[in-house]
Amino acid sequence: MTLERIAIVKIEECLLVTIQVDMHDRLALTLREDLGERLLTTQARGVLLDISGLDTLDTFIARVLAGISSMAKLLGAETVLVGMQPAVAMTLVELGLTLEGVHTSLDVDRGMALLKKLLV
Amino acid sequence: MTTQILKVAVQAEHDLVLVRQRTRQLAEQLGLAGSPRTRLATAVSEIARNAYQYGHGGHVAFLVESAPVPRLLVRVEDSGPGINHLDEIMQGRYRSTTGLGLGLSGARRLVDYFDIETTEERGTSVTLGFDLPGPVLDVQELLDGVDILTRTSPGNPFGEVLQQNQELLRAQGDLVEVNRKLGESQAAKDRFLAMLGHELRNLLNALRSSQEVIKRRPDENLRRRMEDVASLQIEHLGRLVDDLLDASRMIRGTLEVQRRPLDLVTEVGHTVEAWRDEIEGRDLQLQFIAPEDPVWVLADPTRIAQIVGNLISNSSKFTDPGGCIKVLVQAGETMATLELIDDGCGMEEQHLQQVFEPFSQTSEARKRMVGGLGLGLAIVKALVEAHEGSLEAHSDGMGRGLTLTLHFPLGSPPSALEEEQGGMDIASRRRILLIDDHEASILGLSELLRLDGHEVEVAGDGPTAIDRVSTFKPEIVVCDLGLPEMDGFEVASRLVELPHAMTLIAVSGFVDKASQKRALDSGFQRVLPKPLDVTVLYGLLQELAPKAAADAPLEAAE
Numbered sequence: 213m214t215l216e217r218i219a220i221v222k223i224e225e226c227l228l229v230t231i232q233v234d235m236h237d238r239l240a241l242t243l244r245e246d247l248g249e250r251l252l253t254t255q256a257r258g259v260l261l262d263i264s265g266l267d268t269l270d271t272f273i274a275r276v277l278a279g280i281s282s283m284a285k286l287l288g289a290e291t292v293l294v295g296m297q298p299a300v301a302m303t304l305v306e307l308g309l310t311l312e313g314v315h316t317s318l319d320v321d322r323g324m325a326l327l328k329k330l331l332v
Numbered sequence: 333m334t335t336q337i338l339k340v341a342v343q344a345e346h347d348l349v350l351v352r353q354r355t356r357q358l359a360e361q362l363g364l365a366g367s368p369r370t371r372l373a374t375a376v377s378e379i380a381r382n383a384y385q386y387g388h389g390g391h392v393a394f395l396v397e398s399a400p401v402p403r404l405l406v407r408v409e410d411s412g413p414g415i416n417h418l419d420e421i422m423q424g425r426y427r428s429t430t431g432l433g434l435g436l437s438g439a440r441r442l443v444d445y446f447d448i449e450t451t452e453e454r455g456t457s458v459t460l461g462f463d464l465p466g467p468v469l470d471v472q473e474l475l476d477g478v479d480i481l482t483r484t485s486p487g488n489p490f491g492e493v494l495q496q497n498q499e500l501l502r503a504q505g506d507l508v509e510v511n512r513k514l515g516e517s518q519a520a521k522d523r524f525l526a527m528l529g530h531e532l533r534n535l536l537n538a539l540r541s542s543q544e545v546i547k548r549r550p551d552e553n554l555r556r557r558m559e560d561v562a563s564l565q566i567e568h569l570g571r572l573v574d575d576l577l578d579a580s581r582m583i584r585g586t587l588e589v590q591r592r593p594l595d596l597v598t599e600v601g602h603t604v605e606a607w608r609d610e611i612e613g614r615d616l617q618l619q620f621i622a623p624e625d626p627v628w629v630l631a632d633p634t635r636i637a638q639i640v641g642n643l644i645s646n647s648s649k650f651t652d653p654g655g656c657i658k659v660l661v662q663a664g665e666t667m668a669t670l671e672l673i674d675d676g677c678g679m680e681e682q683h684l685q686q687v688f689e690p691f692s693q694t695s696e697a698r699k700r701m702v703g704g705l706g707l708g709l710a711i712v713k714a715l716v717e718a719h720e721g722s723l724e725a726h727s728d729g730m731g732r733g734l735t736l737t738l739h740f741p742l743g744s745p746p747s748a749l750e751e752e753q754g755g756m757d758i759a760s761r762r763r764i765l766l767i768d769d770h771e772a773s774i775l776g777l778s779e780l781l782r783l784d785g786h787e788v789e790v791a792g793d794g795p796t797a798i799d800r801v802s803t804f805k806p807e808i809v810v811c812d813l814g815l816p817e818m819d820g821f822e823v824a825s826r827l828v829e830l831p832h833a834m835t836l837i838a839v840s841g842f843v844d845k846a847s848q849k850r851a852l853d854s855g856f857q858r859v860l861p862k863p864l865d866v867t868v869l870y871g872l873l874q875e876l877a878p879k880a881a882a883d884a885p886l887e888a889a890e
Contacts, residue, residue: 234352236345237381268352268370270377271434299370306371307438 218243220250226258226327227251227289228320232265240276247280251287258327259284262320264295274309281314290330291315294323334405335471338394338478342384342408351380351392355406358394361477362404363465372404372462375439379408379458382435387412387455396471402464403445411455418450520690527705531572538565556842575707578638579690582714589635589718593746595626596661596668598783599633603640604659605776609863611644615653618644622661627668630743635715642708643672643736650734651676667721667739678727678734687725688713709736716740762873763787765806767797767823768839769815773863780866794818798826806834808873812862813840813851821854828855837872839864 216239221228227250229243247259261277263269269277281291292315304311315330317323338358340351355376359369376392383390387410395405415421421436436458440446445461468474542558542565550558581587604620611618640659647657651674660671679687690710716723721740727733764786768774771792778788789804791797794815801809809827813820824836838856840847851859860868 234349236349238345267356268373268377270374270381271438272381297370299367302367303371303374303442306441307374308434308441309438 216242217246220246222250222254222256225256225331226260226324227254227256228260228262230262230265234266234268235273237272240273244276244280244283248283248287251284251289257289257331259289259291260320260323260327261291261293262295262323263293263300264297264319266300267297269296269300269304271307271309274304274307274311278311278314281311285313290327292317292323292326292330294318294320333399334395334397336393336395337474340392340394341389342380342391342410343389345384348377348380348384352377354392354394358478359404359462361474362396362468364404364462368462371442372406372460375442375460376406376408378435378439379406379460382458383408383410383412383456386410386415390455396464396468396474397461398467402467404462404464405445406460406462407457408460409455409457413455414450414452415448415456418448422448524705528576531705535565535569535572538562572705575705575711578711578714579705579707582690582711587714587718589632589715591630591632591719593628593743594631594633594636595745596629596631596636596670596740597622597625597627598779599631599636600640600659600661600670602776602780602783603637604644606637607641607644611648611657614648616648616651617656619656619658621658623663625663626745627661627663628743628745629668629719629740631719631740635719639712639715639738640670640672642712646708646736647672647674647676647734650674650678663742664739666742668742670738670740672736673733674735675733678730678732680730681727684725684727688723712736712738761785761787762808763789763804763806765789765791765797765800765804765809767791767794767809767811767815767820769793769812777864777866777869794820794823794826797823801827801830801832801834805832808835808837810837810839810864810869811856813838813847820856821850824851824854824856837869 218229218231218233218235218239221230227247229247231243235243250256251259259280261280263277266273277293281293284291293311294317296316315326317326338354340354341347342351352373355373356369359372364372380392383392390408390410390412393407393409395407397403397405415436422440436448439458439460443460444463445459447459447461448456450456539562542561545558546555578587601620601622604618608618644657644659651657655675658671658673660669660673662669662671688709690707713723716738719740721738723736723738726735726737764781766774766778766788768790769792771790774790778790781788789800789806791800795818797809797811800806811820811823815823820838820840824838827834827836836856836858838851838859839862840851840859841862843859843861848859858872860872
């Protein structure tokens with residue numbers, strides 16, 4: 213289903229991904245692929261993943277997000293995850309998921325600031 | 333007490349999203365705060381994903397329990413192959429190759445109650461329990477809330493837009509297809525109108541020119557020929573209009589048939605005879621092949637005549653002079669077969685499917701300028717289907733003739749009662765004497781009259797006829813005027829001398845005022861033109877005095 217896509221927006225040398233819907237599994241995987249391609253074509257060096265619209269984050273989606281971060285790293289880009297709801301964060305901890313190696317930040321502004329620092 | 337509130341199927345990936353949403357919505361209704369809602373939805377999502385991914389799909393049931401503590405239970409069941417290494421997984425030691433291995437053990441940590449049953453045969457059932465802040469006071473209210481939930485959309489704007497997009501795409505696809513079909517039928521109608529105009533103009537031209545010739549007071553011979561031309565055109569016009577009306581009924585689905593038991597052999601035989609002159613006039617052979625015994629079907633006699641007529645007419649258009657048209661009637665085990673075989677121009681296989689389409693004419697038809705509207709066979713198809721029959725066309729290719737095969741379900745012969753009701757009532761049955769030296773020309777008519785319950789006798793000349801009258805005592809005599817030796821006028825004047833009263837009807841190929849007057853003077857009550865139009869004769873039979881009065885002298889009856 214080609215209609216279903218999470219939008220990826222390029223801002224300066226960063227790609228901004230805002231997840232506003234509860235993603236089904238395939239959609240999350242499609243996002244990972246799309247992002248990989250966009251990193252190649254745009255030569256972007258940073259990825260900002262805004263998950264403020266997600267009120268449920270289970271192990272599968274969390275794993276995909278962590279995977280996006282690792283993939284971006286291999287493609288020469290840093291990833292910052294922003295906007296995680298406190299309840300989601302608590303649930304992740306309880307699940308035993310720590311999203312190791314993924315930079316996180318409270319909101320988009322701080323995330324951008326963090327990215328800029330990482331890209332210096 | 334445990335009450336089931338809702339059940340959601342998990343058959344596709346999207347269903348997981350729905351399950352998460354339903355869990356959150358239900359949790360909210362049950363008074364769970366944001367954080368517990370997230371934990372619950374996450375746990376349910378983990379288990380439901382397992383059911384989808386490993387258990388080949390299943391369902392999620394939501395239940396509320398009032399004792400021992402108010403609790404929401406979510407039971408996820410699948411019919412998959414069960415779970416190996418369950419203990420390792422539950423202890424968090426197992427690392428799956430497909431996931432992080434945290435689904436089951438993680439979900440267990442998120443909930444207040446956890447139970448799992450897994451067998452190879454019956455699949456896996458996981459029950460998650462979540463303690464509620466207070467007892468569920470009004471289960472009905474909860475059920476009503478769920479009812480609203482399931483009736484409203486999942487509330488995912490993206491999903492909704494997506495679904496609407498897909499529906500729009502489908503609708504667009506449908507519209508494109510409808511548009512294409514409309515275009516095709518528009519083109520067919522345009523062609524049809526052009527053909528209709530052409531046909532009507534041809535008829536009009538022929539009528540107009542014959543009228544012009546008659547105006548100029550030509551000799552008797554030419555005038556008669558022109559009149560023949562005119563009647564032929566009028567007959568043709570009549571058929572054209574009938575076809576148009578039938579086509580219109582066919583399109584509106586109001587084509588009606590009045591079925592009664594009839595013998596296909598007799599019925600088809602009549603129609604073939606009625607067409608014989610016209611077909612043989614075009615230097616074509618017309619053969620009728622049928623079994624001796626009747627073939628009973630449940631059919632409308634006028635429609636059968638129309639079917640056979642259309643078939644013969646169609647074949648005659650595509651068969652060159654010297655060719656042959658065969659009409660066959662056969663009885664099979666359950667079906668009667670009516671077959672029309674010609675050795676005409678035939679057609680390529682790819683055109684065979686189209687022959688029964690309305691307004692369709694093959695390029696061959698246009699090349700031959702056979703005229704007609706391309707409706708005949710379409711009407712045949714509609715009529716055959718109205719008789720619960722079927723039909724097919726076969727040709728070995730161009731120049732190899734065409735075979736049209738029609739099947740009708742076999743019926744049973746009419747019972748005596750049906751015959752009484754279906755035929756005419758006794759009061760309108762008549763004794764009819766037909767007098768004509770050309771025996772073949774009255775054979776069809778006599779059969780037809782007999783079929784309808786009349787008593788019919790036939791005489792080939794005047795003296796024989798006069799003999800028969802004394803024994804047969806006919807009520808009606810139909811006499812050809814052009815008899816050899818003793819002509820019709822003399823026969824009539826002899827018959828009126830007899831004590832037995834009867835209605836005399838003259839039939840003549842040349843009816844002018846003088847001969848008409850002479851016929852009436854000789855004792856005929858009516859003069860009908862030849863060839864005899866059967867419907868006119870039938871009208872006359874209806875018109876005549878009822879049988880009760882027929883025994884009395886005719887003058888008295890009038």
